[in-house]
Amino acid sequence: MARGRIQVENGELAYETRGEGDPVILLHGGILDSRMWDAEMTALGRHHTAIRYDARGHGDSSTPTERFRHYEDLRSLMTALELPRASLVGLSGGGRIAVDFALTYPDLVENLVLVATGLSAMTTKDPFVLEQNKKLEEAGAKGDLPAAIERILRMWVDGPRRAPADVDQRVRLLCQEMYTQTIVRHGLSGFTRMDELRAIERTSELTPRTLTLVGDLDSSDILAIADQIDREAGDSRKLVVPGVAHMINLEKPAEFSRILLDFLDR
Numbered sequence: 001m002a003r004g005r006i007q008v009e010n011g012e013l014a015y016e017t018r019g020e021g022d023p024v025i026l027l028h029g030g031i032l033d034s035r036m037w038d039a040e041m042t043a044l045g046r047h048h049t050a051i052r053y054d055a056r057g058h059g060d061s062s063t064p065t066e067r068f069r070h071y072e073d074l075r076s077l078m079t080a081l082e083l084p085r086a087s088l089v090g091l092s093g094g095g096r097i098a099v100d101f102a103l104t105y106p107d108l109v110e111n112l113v114l115v116a117t118g119l120s121a122m123t124t125k126d127p128f129v130l131e132q133n134k135k136l137e138e139a140g141a142k143g144d145l146p147a148a149i150e151r152i153l154r155m156w157v158d159g160p161r162r163a164p165a166d167v168d169q170r171v172r173l174l175c176q177e178m179y180t181q182t183i184v185r186h187g188l189s190g191f192t193r194m195d196e197l198r199a200i201e202r203t204s205e206l207t208p209r210t211l212t213l214v215g216d217l218d219s220s221d222i223l224a225i226a227d228q229i230d231r232e233a234g235d236s237r238k239l240v241v242p243g244v245a246h247m248i249n250l251e252k253p254a255e256f257s258r259i260l261l262d263f264l265d266r
Helices: 034-045 070-080 093-104 127-142 145-158 169-186 220-232 253-265
Strands: 002-008 011-018 022-027 048-053 086-091 109-115 209-215 235-241
Touching: 002 070, 011 034, 011 070, 022 034, 022 070, 022 093, 034 048, 034 169, 034 253, 070 093, 086 093, 093 109, 109 253, 127 145, 145 169, 209 220, 209 253, 220 235, 235 253
Parallel strands: 022 048, 022 086, 086 109, 109 209, 209 235
Antiparallel strands: 002 011, 011 048
8 A cells, every 4th residue: 555645736636556456546526535435445456556536625635726627637646656547436526527537538548437426517406406505505604514514415425315314324424524624624625626628518428438326316417417428428338226325335335346346357
């Protein structure tokens, strides 16, 4: 296992690598950090070079001070680690980065695993998410951080079809801790200063071999994106994981690792 930091334009990224073999880069969800991939680092590290990093504005990486692009930060990481190609595994906002990267640098992507993914320039239509977002803004305006975090948990951990009590409390607590630490340390600078593509309009241009995973309890927007990628991307398959919402790997780590390794090693 090796930990390090690499310089990117106007900032730096904290990363960790484990194991040897074909490289697999893990991209965490928005407002989370790379700790969400603990189980996958162990599972992948047996046969692959597993790499995880904190996106700029998250975890131990630097707080953005200028406009930047997450997908160019990923390019800088691959250059620094001398990786000519890699498989990318991205959850939610991490999938968003992975797709922007695959559209920009298709030849650098071996496989693409998109987990409960968003897409740059997507619009939110799910009534539950819209309602929680409104309450999130109200909590933010009052400076009530715990209430704001609870709204993020309702949207992106519980999902629209479950109450908080229906979810594994260890998963909820871990996400609560990561969300809180990111916002206290970086605010929302990882979003407010980023520039993205308009990937929602370009999914038909995706060329890497792609697996899209989605939980059947996730928001209708995320389910629709999974369908769109499956329909339009060049070499794509989709798997629906029952009984989970957005945090598929945290709720079902053993099943997730099995699906991931099966896809990568096929």
